[in-house]
Amino acid sequence: MSKSYTPGLKVLKSAKIVKDRILPLKGKVCVSANQKVESDTIVASTELPGNVHMLNIANELNLDPEQISDCMIVDLQSSVKKGQIVAKSKGIFGMFKSEVKTPVNGKIESISSITGQVVISEEPITIKVDAYVPGNVEKIYEKEGVCINSVGTFIQGIIGIGGEKQGKLKVLESNKKDILNNEMKDKIIVCNSYVDYDFYSTAKAIGVKGIICGGFDYNNISKILGYKLGVAITGTEETTTLIVTEGFGEISMSKRTFDLLKDNDNNYASISGATQIRAGVMRPEIFVSNNENIVEKAAMDDERLIISINSTVRVIREPFFGKIGKVISLPSSLTIMKSETKVRVAEIEFSDTSKEIIPRANLEVIFSD
Amino acid sequence: MSEIIKNPKIILATDCGSTTTKAILIEFIDNEYRLTHRGEAPTTVEAPFEDVTKGVLNSIIELEELSQREILDCEEIISPITNNKGVDIYISTSSAGGGLQMMVGGVVKNMTGESAQRAALGAGAIVMDVLASNDGRMYHEKVNRIRELRPDMLLLSGGIDGGTISHVMQLAEIIKNANPKPRLGMDYKLPIIFAGNIKAQKDVEKTLKHVSDLIMVDNIRPTLEKENLQPSRDKIHDLFMEHVMAQAPGYKKLMKWTDAPIMPTPGAVGKIIKKIAISDNISVLGVDIGGATTDVFSVFDEEFNRTVSANLGMSYSICNVLAEAGIDNVSRWVPFEIDESDLTNRIANKMIRPTTIPQTLDELKIEQALAREALRLSFIQHKNFAVSLKGIKKERTISDTFKQDISGQTLVDMLKLDLLVGSGGVLSHAPRRSQAMKMLIDSFLPEGITKLAVDSIFMMPQLGVLSEVHEQAALEVFKKDCLIILGTCIAPVSNKIKSNQALLSYVIKNKEKKISGKLKEGEFIFIDLPFDEYETTIIPENNIDIGEGKGNEFNGKISGGEVGIIFDGRGRPLNFQSKEIVSNWSNIIKEYPE
Numbered sequence: 027m028s029k030s031y032t033p034g035l036k037v038l039k040s041a042k043i044v045k046d047r048i049l050p051l052k053g054k055v056c057v058s059a060n061q062k063v064e065s066d067t068i069v070a071s072t073e074l075p076g077n078v079h080m081l082n083i084a085n086e087l088n089l090d091p092e093q094i095s096d097c098m099i100v101d102l103q104s105s106v107k108k109g110q111i112v113a114k115s116k117g118i119f120g121m122f123k124s125e126v127k128t129p130v131n132g133k134i135e136s137i138s139s140i141t142g143q144v145v146i147s148e149e150p151i152t153i154k155v156d157a158y159v160p161g162n163v164e165k166i167y168e169k170e171g172v173c174i175n176s177v178g179t180f181i182q183g184i185i186g187i188g189g190e191k192q193g194k195l196k197v198l199e200s201n202k203k204d205i206l207n208n209e210m211k212d213k214i215i216v217c218n219s220y221v222d223y224d225f226y227s228t229a230k231a232i233g234v235k236g237i238i239c240g241g242f243d244y245n246n247i248s249k250i251l252g253y254k255l256g257v258a259i260t261g262t263e264e265t266t267t268l269i270v271t272e273g274f275g276e277i278s279m280s281k282r283t284f285d286l287l288k289d290n291d292n293n294y295a296s297i298s299g300a301t302q303i304r305a306g307v308m309r310p311e312i313f314v315s316n317n318e319n320i321v322e323k324a325a326m327d328d329e330r331l332i333i334s335i336n337s338t339v340r341v342i343r344e345p346f347f348g349k350i351g352k353v354i355s356l357p358s359s360l361t362i363m364k365s366e367t368k369v370r371v372a373e374i375e376f377s378d379t380s381k382e383i384i385p386r387a388n389l390e391v392i393f394s395d
Numbered sequence: 396m397s398e399i400i401k402n403p404k405i406i407l408a409t410d411c412g413s414t415t416t417k418a419i420l421i422e423f424i425d426n427e428y429r430l431t432h433r434g435e436a437p438t439t440v441e442a443p444f445e446d447v448t449k450g451v452l453n454s455i456i457e458l459e460e461l462s463q464r465e466i467l468d469c470e471e472i473i474s475p476i477t478n479n480k481g482v483d484i485y486i487s488t489s490s491a492g493g494g495l496q497m498m499v500g501g502v503v504k505n506m507t508g509e510s511a512q513r514a515a516l517g518a519g520a521i522v523m524d525v526l527a528s529n530d531g532r533m534y535h536e537k538v539n540r541i542r543e544l545r546p547d548m549l550l551l552s553g554g555i556d557g558g559t560i561s562h563v564m565q566l567a568e569i570i571k572n573a574n575p576k577p578r579l580g581m582d583y584k585l586p587i588i589f590a591g592n593i594k595a596q597k598d599v600e601k602t603l604k605h606v607s608d609l610i611m612v613d614n615i616r617p618t619l620e621k622e623n624l625q626p627s628r629d630k631i632h633d634l635f636m637e638h639v640m641a642q643a644p645g646y647k648k649l650m651k652w653t654d655a656p657i658m659p660t661p662g663a664v665g666k667i668i669k670k671i672a673i674s675d676n677i678s679v680l681g682v683d684i685g686g687a688t689t690d691v692f693s694v695f696d697e698e699f700n701r702t703v704s705a706n707l708g709m710s711y712s713i714c715n716v717l718a719e720a721g722i723d724n725v726s727r728w729v730p731f732e733i734d735e736s737d738l739t740n741r742i743a744n745k746m747i748r749p750t751t752i753p754q755t756l757d758e759l760k761i762e763q764a765l766a767r768e769a770l771r772l773s774f775i776q777h778k779n780f781a782v783s784l785k786g787i788k789k790e791r792t793i794s795d796t797f798k799q800d801i802s803g804q805t806l807v808d809m810l811k812l813d814l815l816v817g818s819g820g821v822l823s824h825a826p827r828r829s830q831a832m833k834m835l836i837d838s839f840l841p842e843g844i845t846k847l848a849v850d851s852i853f854m855m856p857q858l859g860v861l862s863e864v865h866e867q868a869a870l871e872v873f874k875k876d877c878l879i880i881l882g883t884c885i886a887p888v889s890n891k892i893k894s895n896q897a898l899l900s901y902v903i904k905n906k907e908k909k910i911s912g913k914l915k916e917g918e919f920i921f922i923d924l925p926f927d928e929y930e931t932t933i934i935p936e937n938n939i940d941i942g943e944g945k946g947n948e949f950n951g952k953i954s955g956g957e958v959g960i961i962f963d964g965r966g967r968p969l970n971f972q973s974k975e976i977v978s979n980w981s982n983i984i985k986e987y988p989e
Contacts, residue, residue, distance in 0.1 A: 074542075077535050077539070078535050079534070080534035080535070141568060184747050184748070244736075244742070244743035256715030256718045257706055257715055274739075274740040275737070275740040343751040343758070363753075364755050365755055366827065367759065367826050390748075
């Protein structure tokens with residue numbers, strides 16, 4: 027029988043997760059294998075090349091490009107200070123000399139006798155990568171980063187904005203903005219339903235680090251970002267991190283997700299809104315480390331992503347968007363939908379015992395204990 | 396070439412798209428190659444699978460189920476055929492993992508810069524940025540851009556052979572100072588192809604050899620009047636296999652399975668489009684609308700052009716279509732009232748769950764509204780790019796006195812277009828062929844007499860790569876199983892048309908029937924005529940052109956098809972007066988069930 031993989035999101039009470047913490051360029055790893063780390067431990071660092079500045083010496087000194095090496099008074103790779111003279115013309119009979127000063131501190135990166143240009147590179151920019159989650163260093167990627175493992179509650183959202191944040195979870199009973207207060211500063215708040223723009227902006231003004239909710243309006247995301255989100259590649263926005271667990275629109279959070287978050291009320295969580303729904307798919311995530319060593323069996327097993335009879339599934343498209351049910355049959359022949367599209371389907375029984383035929387592509391498996 | 400590859404009995408071909416992996420089975424039956432079965436499965440390049448071969452195997456398993464033929468032995472393709480199991484040839488194309496992402500550079504943006512862009516696009520790449528000496532950016536901005544983008548490959552051109560080298564050297568120095576890193580893999584050097592002034596090769600080598608894997612090819616623009624794209628395109632294909640594919644998850648394994656190099660999907664589609672244009676001596680416009688990107692290909696006057704609209708697609712980038720087209724342009728195609736916020740949320744939900752499909756009719760109509768806008772915007776980009784070479788001095792004679800031809804004009808002439816081919820899920824899988832035909836007409840607005848077709852089940856990529864291994868099989872399947880002729884669109888054009896004005900009269904006949912009528916301004920006439928060639932006479936009014944010149948009549952054959960013949964008197968551009976008029980156009984062609 028063919029396998030039908032679904033884009034199921036992980037909602038795991040206690041799972042082993044592994045996180046690669048990789049530098050953008052090769053650099054230095056700051057921890058050793060098997061070392062215990064906290065979420066804010068720096069695990070690797072590197073130096074990104076500094077900004078470059080170009081000086082057109084040939085133009086400035088009115089020379090041919092091949093003549094500039096005779097006028098340079100600093101060497102290749104030497105350090106220079108802002109305002110320092112780097113090149114000087116010989117002048118006429120020793121008079122009318124012209125000179126060129128560097129506009130920045132840096133290093134002479136190249137002197138070209140073809141283009142007559144000198145390139146000065148500013149000081150490198152140091153980049154530090156933290157552990158993001160508390161755990162153990164499982165593997166070292168020499169000069170590139172580390173792999174950290176940890177055990178805890180792991181929940182993926184469907185879309186998010188904003189980068190990695192850490193803070194205590196605070197589960198709210200309502201999605202009304204009046205419930206927000208200054209005690210929520212630096213916390214990650216959880217709302218089991220849809221939240222609107224007013225709620226988000228009030229929370230942001232208070233200093234809330236992150237918001238986890240069931241549904242959000244696409245137009246409100248655009249309002250926060252200041253531009254229309256055309257492609258779901260996010261994570262670099264400098265704003266309160268938002269993680270939407272179900273989708274766009276007035277949708278409530280699935281009970282299992284909300285219950286797990288409620289179990290972790292007041293626990294310290296690491297969250298990331300980074301989403302990339304394209305090659306190298308990345309979903310926003312919430313991780314709360316725990317000390318239990320009980321790992322959900324085969325939690326990350328591919329086979330769990332396959333729809334089969336008795337799988338618990340959620341419908342992820344209209345007209346039954348958000349409903350949860352059980353697969354009761356998987357007809358192998360193609361079925362014609364109301365849209366006249368011929369597709370492979372599954373027969374689903376919902377909790378109210380109603381049954382519906384749904385395209386398999388419109389279902390996602392929900393992991394169950 | 397082995398005997399088996401020369402005379403294969405069964406061919407398996409896959410296309411690993413960004414969303415789904417499609418497998419087709421071609422069999423040699425009754426002395427000809429025919430498509431027999433097709434299977435598909437979600438692509439598995441991404442986590443948690445991170446192995447493209449899983450999706451490939453799943454699509455083959457579906458083929459096995461449908462064809463009742465054993466193709467796999469555990470997780471290996473049985474090849475060649477043994478004991479009536481397996482296949483003789485296996486080939487594949489790929490656009491998964493983001494496809495081939497390139498940056499190109501040229502001295503003058505709309506001259507060598509554009510030539511480099513054309514070379515990269517023609518090879519099947521997505522061009523992330525065009526660096527040029529005159530692109531208006533500061534030195535450090537260019538350096539930062541290269542560092543940020545981390546392309547898979549860089550193509551540097553600039554200068555005609557023997558010309559000045561200082562400008563192209565400036566670009567080489569920018570690249571050197573950026574010290575670019577490839578997108579995938581930290582341990583290999585970024586491949587850079589230098590296709591510029593031959594005189595600059597030594598200096599470019601000195602500048603770039605330490606920071607990149609530098610390859611020299613012939614100049615892309617040896618003289619101002621000549622463009623020489625093929626050496627660069629060939630090298631891009633080689634490097635795509637050696638570097639990019641080798642880094643993507645699971646591709647090393649897949650490369651071992653295939654009997655020919657894996658080709659970037661758009662490169663393969665371009666190959667088959669070119670073959671149609673050459674073999675039938677016609678001008679062709681092709682479009683492949685995917686989940687992330689829309690590719691447009693054209694061959695006018697034997698000039699091939701391809702553009703890729705990197706963020707205009709039907710799933711991953713569907714919200715970008717909404718953002719670029721605007722909600723009004725999208726909703727004008729939706730023939731029912733819907734709250735704006737509901738509409739945008741539905742579209743955004745497709746973006747975050749890209750593999751879902753429309754179950755209800757309303758959902759289908761919304762997707763097809765988005766498709767019209769994605770196609771329309773991609774085509775605008777194509778027309779602006781497919782232009783004659785810029786910067787050429789033209790000799791003008793006395794006869795040119797009143798002509799205003801300048802270099803850099805678009806090569807796309809809709810009145811000259813013979814065949815418009817649509818491909819990609821939303822067109823090939825449209826539940827009714829009339830939907831595909833209407834989407835193509837609404838977004839491309841053909842003029843004059845144009846035959847329309849769709850790739851029946853989206854197999855142009857597989858046939859493109861197959862044509863490299865076994866051209867006969869590729870062409871046979873293409874003509875018999877791939878191309879579905881939808882029919883013909885006749886759209887008269889004029890600078891001045893009055894409301895309700897008579898545009899043309901027509902007589903269409905074959906052995907069995909004769910149909911005649913008249914078309915007025917604003918009318919949209921559909922004639923249900925199955926696939927056949929019909930003797931046709933069209934007599935336009937004096938100021939009306941149907942491709943033969945103003946007022947000149949057409950006498951010849953036009954084609955019916957799975958949909959039929961359409962006389963489109965709606966004018967160009969279309970005039971959207973009300974939702975009723977949009978529904979009316981739709982009803983005339985029986986686009987949706989009642």
